[in-house]
Amino acid sequence: MDVLFDGEAGAPATVLLAHGAGAPMDTPFMDGVAAGLAAAGLRVARFEFAYMAARRQGGAKRPPPRAERLCDEYRAAVAALGAGGPLVIGGKSMGGRVASLVADELRGAGRVAGLLCLGYPFHPPGKPERLRTAHLEAIETPTLICQGTRDPFGRREEVETYALSPRVSLLWLEDGDHDLKPRKGVTGATQDDHLAAAAQGAADWIARIAAG
Numbered sequence: 001m002d003v004l005f006d007g008e009a010g011a012p013a014t015v016l017l018a019h020g021a022g023a024p025m026d027t028p029f030m031d032g033v034a035a036g037l038a039a040a041g042l043r044v045a046r047f048e049f050a051y052m053a054a055r056r057q058g059g060a061k062r063p064p065p066r067a068e069r070l071c072d073e074y075r076a077a078v079a080a081l082g083a084g085g086p087l088v089i090g091g092k093s094m095g096g097r098v099a100s101l102v103a104d105e106l107r108g109a110g111r112v113a114g115l116l117c118l119g120y121p122f123h124p125p126g127k128p129e130r131l132r133t134a135h136l137e138a139i140e141t142p143t144l145i146c147q148g149t150r151d152p153f154g155r156r157e158e159v160e161t162y163a164l165s166p167r168v169s170l171l172w173l174e175d176g177d178h179d180l181k182p183r184k185g186v187t188g189a190t191q192d193d194h195l196a197a198a199a200q201g202a203a204d205w206i207a208r209i210a211a212g
Contacts, residue, residue, distance in 0.1 A: 001080055002053065004046040007038030013210045014043040014083040015116060015202075018074065018095030021064045024052050029092060029179055032192060033118060036199025042206065047077045049098075070098045078111055086210040090116030093153070093178065096145075097121055097132060103141040114209045115143040116202055119178050122154030122162070136164050142209045143168045146198040148176020171201045 004025060015037055019025045025046040034044040048056075049070050055061055064070070078089065089099040089112050096117030106112040123130050136143070143165070149156040149172050156172055173194040175182035180198060181191040 001047055001077060003081070004034070006034040006044040006046075007042050009043060011041055011043035011085075013086040013088060013113070013206050014045060014081070015088045015090070015206070016045045016047070016077060016081055016083070016099075017116075017118075018077070018091035018098060019046070019048060019052060020091070020093035020095055020119075024048055024056070029118075029191075029195065032195035033092075033199050036196050037203055040200060040203030042203055043083075045081055045083075049073050064094065067094060067098050067101065070094075071102050074098050074102050075106070078106060086113040086206075087111065088114040088116050088206055088209075090118065092118045093121050100139065100143070101135060103143070104135075104139055107141045112141065114206060115139075115141045116206075117143065117145045118198065119147060119151060119180060120145045120154060122159060125152040128158060131162070133162050133164065136162075136168060139165045139167055141167060144171060144202055144205045145169070146171045146173065146180065146202060148173050148178065148180050148182070148194070150175055151178045153178055169205065171198060171205075173198060 025048050037044045051064050090096045091099055100115055103112060103115040122133060147170060173180050175187045176194050180194040182189050
């Protein structure tokens with residue numbers, strides 16, 4: 001398993017991130033979040049699921065497996081990383097969803113301290129009735145979801161009606177889409193501004209949960 005690292009090896013906490021369904025671990029989005037978390041003093045590790053890694057080797061561009069079928073790969077990534085201190089798992093979109101499916105299990109085993117989701121896919125675009133929130137209603141792992149207010153996978157006015165666990169916190173990025181990108185004419189902000197805000201907000205939250 002290839003892993004990209006950002007930040008100092010002796011950082012007080014480590015963040016393990018997986019990519020979204022259609023793009024690899026080294027997109028500008030993933031680079032920006034990793035750089036922001038590292039600048040805030042965290043160690044960041046990024047990995048790819050096997051289907052995405054195969055694309056790098058010239059493999060067919062097949063659709064990703066169902067999220068549930070990627071859980072074992074996420075468990076294996078946590079085991080291979082072997083983080084010594086507090087570990088927060090998560091990722092962008094599908095990567096965060098897969099992490100959310102194994103978070104309580106790994107926390108119960110003492111392997112994970114928190115869950116960080118960047119643009120959680122609460123439902124497929126245009127299909128708000130197909131919610132992917134059942135496990136989030138009872139999740140016990142401290143969770144932070146960084147979400148754009150106009151994300152078609154879960155807009156703010158939709159998400160605020162969901163019965164999420166009290167362990168779930170939301171950091172809203174005004175006018176952000178699924179990549180946290182706002183319309184500059186609406187907010188005056190850029191995607192880089194929102195990525196930096198998400199990274200700093202996540203770093204502050206991680207510092208709190210790492211401190212117990």
